Amino acid sequence: MIQIAGLRKSFGGTPVLAGVDLAVGQGESLCVIGQSGTGKSVLLKCILGLTAPDGGQILWQGKPLDRRTRPAFLARFGMLFQGAALFDSLTVWQNVAFRLRQRMPDAQARAIAVEKLARVGLGPETADLMPAELSGGMAKRAGLARAIADDPAVIFFDEPTTGLDPIRARRINDLIRGIVTETGATAITITHDMDSVRAIGDRVALLQDGRIAWDGPVARMDQAPPLAGFLGHAVTQLPHKPAT
């Protein structure tokens, strides 16, 4: 569904992405891990069109993502930001229904927003609150409700558990897993939380030195030497599987 081929990006002569090759199939849940500063967010921004890559291609359903095709991609896309990124000047339901309000009456959009809020475990009483009145965990849930409000085909999760305590992090992971399974959406999660990877992912890819250093099923990651630093324990060495 999404294919990234030879993606390159440098800042001030320093390569951040040095030829990233990655593919995510329909309905698959891929987790991209990597240390801070390895270019995970740059990769995300290139896909969204917020940063122009220096080279390489991003394909969606076989077509290159460019200025002409990106609007159609974004129309089928939802994203949960690291800090939720809820709009401060809008209420929770207006945030969730942001895209819906552009094409349907407020009453109808609000009803859908309340339903999505319920899906992520937030009651109707939160609908009229302002984002500043929410706790960190509630804001993440509201952000998740916004990400799924328009039934997207692709959902990105950027560090979904950052800043949450282990209990709330587990709840968010369970919610994400449930939503991805339920909707059949393709999911790409940027994280360095290995609990998230185990809970959310079907596949995991390690971004290192600007390239995908390891790519394989989550079930095999305990035996992948390049992931040892993330797993925090020695791993049983298996033959290295090249990046796809």
Added chain:
Amino acid sequence: MIPVRLTGRAALSLTRGIGAIALFVARGLFRLRPFHGRAFAAQLVQIGWLSLPVVGLTALFTGAALALQIHSGGARFQASDVVPAIVAIGMVRELGPVLGGLMVAARVASSIAAEIGTMKVTEQIDALVTLSTDPMRWLVTPRLWAAMLTVPALVAVGDIIGILGGWLIGTGSLGFNSAAYLANSRAYLESWDVVSGLLKGAVFGLIVATCGCWFGIHSGRGAAGVGRATKSAVVASAVGILAANFVLTGLFFE
């Protein structure tokens, strides 16, 4: 060679900056579809309605002080009677638009820069993109148009309140007859005085909103970045208003 190179580099950088801001304004003003009516209405209230108290108070005290100054200065050459006419012309042509613009700059440029800057550092602008919404159309266009339309209205109200301030002092403590004061104010005022002041207001509104949006969108990271953006927006819009006032006054009255 080095001074020549430095001058050339500075000139290129200045030209590039002016070009970038001109393109920014053009995109902000003319990329209207889809027009976000709700965002525009909210900005009419934020920029126009909520600036009314500060602009009104500024105009009231300025008109009153102007009447006292002209009365005391005019007495030196037996011209105290010109108070109503000078207050009216001074407020409508110059002080109404300039002080109104500066007060709006202090209140609005800072708040726009802080709001957009915070949206940038908290990824809300990226979120707009992922929600298929152009940040220029959602954030910039409504603010530019709202400021261009509401600042002239604020200037008009400020002109009236300023003249009223002069009238209060003129009739209350300088011994002017109320009807004569108002008649004199009207008699020396020409329609172009009023229209030129309103046109200045529109230009000042555009400067204020442009500075707020530009520095907000180009804000640096973190609280310090937003703080710098806010400060730059206020300073640039205040200097921009004073410079534009000089140019417009030359164009309108020379």
